[in-house]
Amino acid sequence: MDQTLIEQLNRWHEEDEHQQIVDLLLTVPEEERGYEAVGRLGRAYNNLELYEEALDQLENIAEAGQQDPVWHFRIGFALYHLKRYEEAVQAFRTSDNLKAGDENTELFLKWSLQKAEKQQRQELRMAAKRAAAVAGSASAEVPFSNMSLEDFWDDSEYAKQEYQSEPPTDELIASIEEELGYKLPASYLALMKQQNGGIPNNTCFPTEEPTSWAEDHIAITGILGIGREKSYSLCGDLGSPFMIEDWGYPDIGVVICDCPSAGHDVVMLDYRACGRDGEPEVIHVDQELDYEITFLAENFEAFIRGLVSAEEYDTSEEDKEAALYKVAHGKFSSLLEGLCTPVTEVKQIDQKIRSICTRIVEKKGYFSFHADELSYLMYDVQFWLYTKSYPDTTREQYLAVYEKMIAFGGEFGQGGYAPGWISEWLDRREKDGRIVQENGHIRFTDQFTAEVIQQLREA
Template sequence: MSKARLDTLQSWYADDQHDKIVEAIEQLPESERDYEVVGHYGRALNNLGRYTEALQQLLSVEHQGIQDATWNWRIGYSYFYLHQWEKALSAFEQFDRLEPGDADVNKYIEACSDFMVRQAAAIKEIARVPFRERDFSQFWETSDYADKSYVEAPPTAEMIASIEEELGYKLPADYIWLMQQQNGGVPVNTCFPTAVSTSWAEDHVAITGIMGIGREKDYSLGGSLGSRFMQEEWGYPPFGVVLCDCPSAGHDVIMLDYRVCGRDGEPAVVHVDQEAGYWVTFLAPNFATFITGLVNEEVFDTSEQDKLHDLDKVKYAQFSSLLQSLCEKAAGIERIEAVIRNICTRIVDGKGYFAFHADELSMLMYDIQFWLYTGSNPEVTRAHYLAEYEKMIAFAQGFSTGGYAPDFVSGWLDERIKQGAIVDRAGVLSFTAVAREQLVNKLTAIESGLGD
C-alpha cells in the first residue's frame, strides 16, 4: 500500500474512525494486504470489539510478527479481550522483552496474572461445592423495594423461551436454575472484586440487584428498565444481555457477554462503564462463578469517608455557572444558595451520599431546579428542560451528584403535571401560581431556620 494510503489509515485511527479502516482494507485484493496493512486491519478490528476476527488476521502474519513488539501488543490485546489469559500474557511478555518498560503493557501483564489466579481459585471453589448444591436460602435480601422492583413469579418454560427469543440469546442454565428458586431480587452480597480499577472503585464493582426472567417488574430482563431498555436508551453494546443494574443509576451495568461463545453458548460476565465510553471489564467466565464470587459491601466499606466527602461537597463546593446564575436571579428567596445547601446536606445525612432519587427531599430539589430555571427561561419545553437539567447539578463540576437517572426526573415531572402543579400550555411548561407560592413559602420557612 502506498504511503499516502497508509497515512490515511493512520489519520482515521487517530480520529477513532476504525470502521473506515476496516471498510477500506476489505476492498483491497488479498494480494495487496501486506504485513503492515494486516496490522492496521487487526488493530481496527480490535478497536471495534471484533476480537476473534482481529486474532485471525494477526495470526495470518505470525511468522513476521513474532519479533515485532507492535504485533505482540495487538495480538495480546485480542487474546486479553477473548479472555485467553495465558496467551495474552505470553504476547505481552514478548513485547516487554522486545521493548522493556512500557507502563501499559506492564498493567496488562499484571492483569493477566491476576485473572489467571482468580480464575483458578474460582474453578477450584466451584469444584469443591457445585453451584446447584450450594445453600442459597440466605442469598437474597428481603425488602419491599426488592419485591416491588425485581422479584417476579417463578419463570415458566414459555416465559423463558419468550424472553430468550426477545433478547436473541440463550440464557445460562445456572441463571435459569437460580431464578427458579427466586426470580430476581437484591442479593445480600452486592460487591464483586476486580483485578483492575473501575469507575466505581479501584478494586471492585457493586450491583443494586439481579434482573429476573419476566416483564412485570421494572428491573426484570423484559421490564421497562430491563436489558433492551438499557441498550436502546442508554446505548449499552448489543453483545449480550444486561443482567444487573448498579448504584450509579444507569451509568454502569453488569452484562452477560456472548462475543466469544456465540448466542447459544456460556457467556462471560463483564462490567460495562458508560462513563468511560462503554469500557468493558471482565469479571467472571460464567454466571455461576460471578454469583459465588459476590462478597458483602462491608469488605469494601468506605461509607463513612464517602459521607464526609459528600457533606463537605454540598456545604462548600462551588455551584455550576448555570445554577449560580439562576440563584442570583431568583425572586422571593434572598439566601437560596444556603437553602439548597441545607436541603442537600439533609439528603447526604439521610442517605450517606449525594444523589437524587424519588424521596421527598429529592422531589423538593427537582422542584427548586425547575422553579429557578423557568424563572429565567419562561418559554421552556419538556425536551428543552430535560436536556438542560443535567447542567445545573447532575453533571456539574464541584457541587454535583456526578450523574443521575433520567427516569427519576421525568417521573417527577409527570407526577407534578398529574397533580396539576405544573401545567403544559401549547408545549410550554410552568408551575401554576398556587404551586409556585407553595414552594416559595416552603423555601422561606427553611431560610428562616438558617443561622447567620
C-alpha cells in the same frame, strides 16, 4: 478575528453557551473562517459532545495546527470521547511535548494510556473467547458443583417482594429468551431454578480497575429473575429491555443485576465474543463514565462464585462525609450560580439549596436525586430557577440544559444522572397541572411557584 467577536465568544464559552458559538461561527462563510475561528468551533463541538463534528473541523486546520499544543489537545479530547484511545494518546503526547506541564494535558494523557491498555486487553480477551467458541471448548460440568447455595440468598421480605418469582418453567424460559434474543447460560438457569431472582447475601465483586462506584470493586443490589411479573426481572418494567432501550445501555447482551446507583451502572451478560447462543462473559457497564465496560468474569458461574461480602469494602461513612463536604462547600456551576444571583424571593438561596441537598445526603449517604420527596423538591427548585431567568423555555431545551446545573455541576455536582428521572418528573408535574404549556413554552403555575418558594424559605 474581530476583538468584539472574540470577547463575545469568550463570554459564551464561560457561560457554557456552546451552541451559541457554533451558530454564530457557522454564519461565517467557510472560506472566511481563519485558524482561530475553526479552532473555537472545534472546541465548541467538543463541549457539545459532538466529537465527530469537532474532528471534522479541526482536521481542516491540521497543517497549521502541527506546532500548536492546543490544537493537539482538542484533537485528543475528541478522540478520547470517541473511545479511540491509542490515537488520543498520540495527540495528548504531542501536545505535552510542545508545551510541557499543562495539568489537563497530563491528566488526559494518563487516562488515555490507561483506557488504551484496557481496550487492548479487552480485544485480546474477546479474540481468545471467539477462538475458543470456534474450537468448541465449552465446559460440560454441572453448574455450581462443589458450591453450596443454601446460604446464598437474602431471605428478607423486600427481596421476596421486589425480585423473587416462582421457579421458571421451560415454556417461560423459551419465551424470555425469544424476547431478549439471547440464549441464557446454563449456570444462570440453574441458579434461577434454585431461586428465581433475589438479593444475594454477598453483593460485591472485586475489580482490577476503578469504576464510578469504587476503586477496587462493584456492588449489586439484586439479581434479576426470569420473568415479566416483577419489575426487577429480566423482562419486567425495570428489566433488561428497559435499561437498554430507555437508559441507553449497549445492546450487546442482557442486564442481569441492578446496582445501588439506581440506574447509573448495571451488570450484564456480554455476548459480543460468543454470539447469541454462546457462553457470555459478565461485565460491568458504567453509565456515568459514558457506558464504559469493565470485565468481571469469564462466565456467570464465575461471577456468582466471586461475589464477596460488602463488609470487606465498607466505606459508607467516608463516602458520606465526602458528600456532605461537597454539598456544604462545593462551588456552584456557572449556570446555577447565575440563576441564583437575581433571586429576591428567597434570602440566601444558595444556602437553602445546600440545606436541602445536605438532608438528601444525610438520608441516602451519597449525593444523588431519584424519585423521592426531597429529590422532587430539588427538581422543582432547579426548574423554577431556570424558567425564572429563561421564561421562553421548551421541554426539549430544559431536558438538554438540566445536566449543567447540578448533575454535572463541577464541585457541587453529582457526576452523573439518569435522564429518565427528569422526564418522569416533568410528566408528573404536567399531569398534576403544576407545569403548564403556553405557545410551546413550559412553566410552573403561579400557585405552585408560590409553594416552591415557600418550601425554599422553610428549608
